[in-house]
Amino acid sequence: MLVMEHQTGRMQYEAAELNILKNEYEKLWKEIDRLVNQEMTTEEVFYYAAFIHHAMVNIHPFGDGNGRIARLLEKWFLAEKCSRTIGPGNQGIPAHEKVRPARTPEGV
Numbered sequence: 001m002l003v004m005e006h007q008t009g010r011m012q013y014e015a016a017e018l019n020i021l022k023n024e025y026e027k028l029w030k031e032i033d034r035l036v037n038q039e040m041t042t043e044e045v046f047y048y049a050a051f052i053h054h055a056m057v058n059i060h061p062f063g064d065g066n067g068r069i070a071r072l073l074e075k076w077f078l079a080e081k082c083s084r085t086i087g088p089g090n091q092g093i094p095a096h097e098k099v100r101p102a103r104t105p106e107g108v
Helices: 018-036 042-059 066-082
Strands: 002-004 011-014
Touching (some): 018 066, 042 066
Antiparallel strands (some): 002 011
């Protein structure tokens, strides 16, 4: 698939060819499964979230919405990894217990 520039008509991006698309897509999901179950530092979590986003956009498996899906997948990975604990030295406190609202409604 070719992605064209709307104003100039020039090619912006050429996605993976159909004959390798399925294989690349399956490899990405196997890698994501491995990464989700791997212990990693906060820096590694953000690195691999960006890696997943980039890999999905490079594979470009859909006719439309690849960027939206890549961003969603990146955010899902961050939420999945950061919901357990955030960063080293946090004594295993789940992330949702660390986040407090900036303001609370009156009477609460």
